[in-house]
Amino acid sequence: MTKLQTTTGQVFGDTYADAVGALPGAQETWINGMRKTSRALVGAQGFPGRKVEAWKYTSLNQVEKVPFIPAAKADDVEVSSLPLGIPVIDGALKMVFVNGVYRGDLSDSFADLGDGVSLKPFADVLKSDPSALKVVLGSSAEACQSFTTALNTGFMEHGVVIHLAKNVVLERPIHLISIGASGAEPGAFHPRFSFSLEQSSSATVIESHSGLPGQAYLSNPITEILLREGAALLHYTIVGEDSDAFHLGRASVTVDKNAKYESFILSLGGQLVRREVKVSLEGLNASAIVDGVYALSDKQHSDITSEILHLAPNTTSNQVVKGVLGGESRGVFQGRVHVAREAQKTEGRQLHKALLLNRGPEVDCKPELEIYADDVQCAHGATTGEMDQNHIFYFLSRGIDEETARALLVEGFLDEVMFNIGDEAVRETIFGLVSNWLARQKIAAVSGS
């Protein structure tokens, strides 16, 4: 344990903080306080070990060993070609972040998105109008509720702040493209994306996370979302980090009365990826879809940890997460659904299914239903299974080769959840990414398995 703290102290402790230097917003005591509390938490407790319940299935040992420095500032990094594996969504307005820092030269202009739409680099808001962040950033206690958030909050500087005024319908999707790139030494970065949608406004936001090969980097993005009464957000997160990279990301979402949060996570991994999502359904009739797919190979590790809190009556949540695993990969799904006493007439559905392509991979699944209300409809299910040899034989018996058979079966397995992706352009992109992934796997049967 002592060793663990020392290491962490070295990695994200004083040396790291010194290297980060003074951050904008320091004039605000509350921001300072938040940063301090978060840094202290990361420093004192270190990386959560497997004894910490929330991290039981995801070990950060590998991450801990890397002597991270603050990632090189954006301008020093040459990014010649976008989009690095994940295509820019058709028709979307793109905002590019390299090592967490906004890069205007690579981004579309967001000057004239229309009345009531405000997009600003996070660092600018920290400098000029930090109090505007008070609502989205919440309290420092909240900032520390997850290690992932604390690590970000301690060093938050860059990102984007998006605000939609009442009744504004933003037709054009916004695509936030985060690119990691380490120089000679492994770099870490902590972007902060925050969205607030006022009453009855709506938008579509895509986040993609990828990176350049080379030294391992650690991407630690946090997304905060606030949906006011009747607002609607389609939120898509695509993670396809470099194979050496680490990703510890989280989305924290508050959904008010009649508001709708519809999301999908595609995790194609990195070396280790953990996506956390927390959705608080705080108002009457608030609803959420929190779907996802992960597709892993080699020794990749991917963790989707979700928390859905039903805090008001008539709230609805739906979650289908499916994983396909090859190589010796590890998949983790932790899904907690909490229904508070006052959240009567709640409907919560959760399903996790994993398909193993051979005998190498393993899956840990931990569904948790906590129901304190009595009039609710909740269901959850989880299955993990290997591909059915009998099914494959059916294809073979019709002259279809084994590789094609396995690809069709995997696609068939994933289609059900991918078809539910509301935005057509995103759906097509995700289908494309998954079929490229399949093509790369050469989903060959491990003979004898």
Place this chain on the structure above:
Amino acid sequence: MPLIEIKNLHVSVQGKEILKGIDLNMNGGEVHAIMGPNGTGKSTLSYVLAGREGYEITEGSVLFDGVDLLKMEADERARAGLFLAFQYPMEIPGVATATFLKTALNAKRRAQGQDEIDAMEFLNLIKAKTAELEIPYEMIKRPLNVGFSGGEKKRAEVLQMSLLEPRVAILDETDSGLDIDALKVVSRGVNSLRSEARAFLIITHYQRLLTYIVPDFVHVLVGGRIVESGDKSLAELLEAEGYARFEENEAA
């Protein structure tokens, strides 16, 4: 040269011998029926011919058009023109029937050096075939066999056969689960495929099917052996008498 030449075929499953020396020749244009009590190895024979794993061939040989069938992978056999209509067609969630059919058809076309079928042409072909077999066209949009009724599954098998135009078709109890009208429709479908270039092996428990698809030969499979062969009148005899006399011999 026979289309299929089975010689002294012995097959074990998990150490237990199921087929104990099958000899059977089928020529183009012929329809052979196999009848026999439950559990005597009829489906085993069909799976072994189709190339399913898990069967140990301890003795004997099978030639398909003169080529060693047992050396071929299951998908190669199918592309070479072997087809098995399953006794229990599997449900394949997530894969649309149409996708499955098209992939299978294209696999065969590619093997024959043809281009993939044009989308429009495929659509028309499927429309014609489903109409012929009285299958609602909508069904092909559904995941393969998922939630299909027993009879619908069997019709879907015949649809696949009719699309792939095999040279050797094995129908394993395709009649079971079909209502009387469906039996006629399916039989018509099979009969329309009868040709000099094609052979059928029809496994059934009921003589009724054989009044619609009239066989050239009827074989009785008991205890892993063909114990008697004859013409269609043998089926009528079996219908009347059952298998008692063969089973006595078997026990002896």
